[in-house]
Amino acid sequence: MAQWLPKVRWAATTPVMDMFQGAFDAEVLSRWVLTRAHPGWLGLRYRDHGTDWVELELPWRADLVGDERRPVLASGPIVSLMDMAAGMSIWAANGEFRPVATLDLRVDYIRPARERASVCGRVTCYRRTRSAAFVRGTAHDGDLADPVAEVSGVFMTLDPARMR
């Protein structure tokens, strides 16, 4: 159990502690990590996962547009979507929940999302070392082969013992 977890205000009745034990399950964990804080505010949703990838969805929201002339999701929340899917892909690849911090994240915007479309982000953790994890992924609005954005990034594994 990561030592920083007890700092969170746990509801006594929530079986949330169970989510962090045993084999990692992105779907089970997402019930907690996607319903609070920044991912909760954005309304991120779990879609699917594999052994080293996770796909999340950023539902369409009119107040998250980047240009009032077009009803299209801004690029900013797409970075949040990809950052979150990246972190979860690392947990999936690790097979356990261990806190990570983004070191570097690059996003290439291939084309704007379609009007009033939700955007999905699928990120794969393709390489892990003892302290770093390398990810790449694709944001799309329905067809993975017709991307909205491509991302690549590097995350650092945090040592829970040094997080006070």
Place this chain on the structure above:
Amino acid sequence: MSVRLTAYAQALGVSVAEEDAGPPTLVLEFRHDLEGRPGAWHGGAIAGLLETAGYAALTSELSAQGRDPLLKPINITVQYLSTGRTQASYARGRIVRLGRRNANLVVEAWQDDPAKPIASATMNILMAEPA
């Protein structure tokens, strides 16, 4: 000239801290909606602040030149330098190169001391002049 913030930037809670001379400085107060792991800013919220400050720097210069092109993001690379603590963050962009069709910017975000950035970003933005 007053900075015009996008709906996303307003929903995030970004406001202008200073716009006297040069690129505007933006501020975002910390709140739970911007949190990642407990006690730290979410990387995506910091990226949103950086990107907004980049656009503010560019539109303020373009406006001074009498230009009003449609701006399209090409890419952004964000470097996370240290944990964003649970307090306000500031950001300001600088235009490295302003061409006819595209602009290159660097943006830094900080909390207490502008000389100690918590994150930085490099952005390329395409400018399409209205026909």
